[in-house]
Amino acid sequence: MPSTKTPYNYGKCHVCSGSLVERKVDQDFRIKGKLIVVRAVPTGVCRRCGEKVVRAEVGVQLAAIVTDARSLRAAATIAVPVVSFEARRA
Numbered sequence: 557m558p559s560t561k562t563p564y565n566y567g568k569c570h571v572c573s574g575s576l577v578e579r580k581v582d583q584d585f586r587i588k589g590k591l592i593v594v595r596a597v598p599t600g601v602c603r604r605c606g607e608k609v610v611r612a613e614v615g616v617q618l619a620a621i622v623t624d625a626r627s628l629r630a631a632a633t634i635a636v637p638v639v640s641f642e643a644r645r646a
């Protein structure tokens with residue numbers, strides 16, 4: 557009997573063959589020059605190297621989320637610092 561409680565099996569990390577564990581990760585996307593953060597995305601994270609893997613159906617949902625103009629207009633926004641690399645030079 558299929559259960560949504562069963563953790564998704566991400567298999568092994570394609571980079572280092574470490575084991576992947578599911579975490580809720582904030583992911584950021586750039587859509588037409590705009591930075592969009594999607595919070596708490598179920599993501600397979602490699603315990604060894606930190607590689608992140610999103611399963612196919614989550615990817616489909618993410619694509620829908622970041623292109624949904626109506627919900628983006630209603631979304632909370634955060635201010636992020638934007639610093640030029642040049643400005644770091646003393």
Ligand SMILES: [Zn+2]
Pocket residue numbers: 569570571572573574602603604605606607
């Ligand atoms: Zn890895």
